[in-house]
Amino acid sequence: MESTADGSVQSAEESSEETSLLALLRSNPALTARQAAERLGLSQRAVEKQLAALKAGGHLSRIGLNKGGHWQVVE
Numbered sequence: 530m531e532s533t534a535d536g537s538v539q540s541a542e543e544s545s546e547e548t549s550l551l552a553l554l555r556s557n558p559a560l561t562a563r564q565a566a567e568r569l570g571l572s573q574r575a576v577e578k579q580l581a582a583l584k585a586g587g588h589l590s591r592i593g594l595n596k597g598g599h600w601q602v603v604e
Contacts, residue, residue, distance in 0.1 A: 530564055534592060545582060546569070546575075547579050547582070548580050549569055549587075550565060550569065550583070551583065553565055553568060553569065554597070554602055558600045558601065559600075562577050562580060574580075587603060588602065589601070589602055589603060590603060
């Protein structure tokens with residue numbers, strides 16, 4: 530378990546999955562949650578939750594519309 534910036538506790542597995550998701554979105558920013566889930570071997574809902582957490586934490590932002598936009602990983 531590791532502590533996050535907001536004080537919540539996160540398992541190493543979760544942070545590893547988020548790191549994998551960020552790397553995937555860096556290489557292909559136009560991916561949808563469904564496509565990312567298929568590539569990572571996760572459920573679409575799990576990826577959607579990770580995307581929401583990454584956006585809330587300031588690590589990820591969505592540029593443009595849901596269907597025509599892309600992801601921007603914030604360094």
